[in-house]
Amino acid sequence: MEHTKRKALVLLSGGLDSLLAARLMLEQGLHVEGINFFTGFCVEGHTQAIRGTGKPRHGALAAAEQLGIRLHLVDVVDEYRNVVLNPRHGYGAHLNPCLDCKGFMVGKARAWMEEHGGDFLVTGEVLGQRPMSQRRDTFPIVARESGAFDRLLRPLSAKLLPPTLPEREGWVDRDRLLGLSGRNRKPQIALAESYGLQYAQPAGGCCFLTDENYTRKLRDLWASRGERRYDFDDIMLLKVGRHLRPRPHFKLIIGRGEGENRFLEGYRNRFLHLWAVEHNGPLVLVQGDIGEDDLDLAAAVTARFGQGRDEPRVRVAAAGPGGAAGERVVRPLAPHELPVAWYL
């Protein structure tokens, strides 16, 4: 009888662990739904999407479809900013505020559950798997700071943890939960095989905040502005193109290939942009304040990355957000005139 079933809300990340956690709940006859948060930093095949290669697939959607459960997507871009900028528990190896992030997401899921119904929350966390956020001493922090307390069940490690409400109430049979720990992924992979589940194995973490190159560019953005702030376009643009900072007060975002150029075209009405008129080449966005001299330099860089790079002179157009275009003829920079230090 559907209406007497207890309802588990699973935080589906798109990774293997939360997929298995949801599967374990289904196996126990519970009503299971998924929830997934979009922070703006999520790795969802954006690079492929921008470049137009491959067939990106949203991981959590694919997981939900495989399991036959509903999935609620929640946009948390604005609220997440405070998690990134002011993490109470600090950062991991890069700018990843994993412990704060977990507390935030479980807290959002708890609030969603209170509004829309549900009995308890489930995550795919595994004890000892991640150095920052999945430790015996951090699990209670997430439970507490999210306000979920003992309504938070981690089925993959449950046998190693104190019983939670759903276990004590008998909604879930603790004996059929798992006692996994550590960084070894073999048990999960074997389990996925035994269930016949398909999954993508993303390299690295679940978001760009764990990515060295990405976070270097984010730090550069903050340094150049003299303050730590970002808007949505900023964090999208950090995913695309070559980023060069020839002068402290401006940087250039240079499209690599047709797909990236097309993506950057979507920003033409917001940024000063340059392109070579008579040669194939990149669309280049200018971020920052730029004077006439700088514009010559930006044009020479633009010419450098286009097919006219070996010509003595290349015609480059520049247009502001308003669309007013001007053209200049420049000598493309030679390779040795592009210092490595400009590359972000």
Place this chain on the structure above:
Amino acid sequence: MMPDLDARHLLCPLPVLRVQERVAQLAGGEVLTVRCTDPGALNDIPAWCRIEGHEVLQARTDDAGEVLVTLRVGSRAGGDPSRGGRPR
């Protein structure tokens, strides 16, 4: 009635999110067409529709390379998104 939704220049999963928001305001049987530039939407929006019980009337890429998905809202829509389970 065919309300159009422009999700161009949005990257995954934003097109799906925008569809989710719009569908929540529509009644069962209404038809929605969404345009996207992220090629992933061609898979993701239909997948979301299957999960949520909406009918996909078309999902294709047009001559300009834009993804077009048209869906008919399922009978469950228009109310509390958490109501009920997946129809089996």
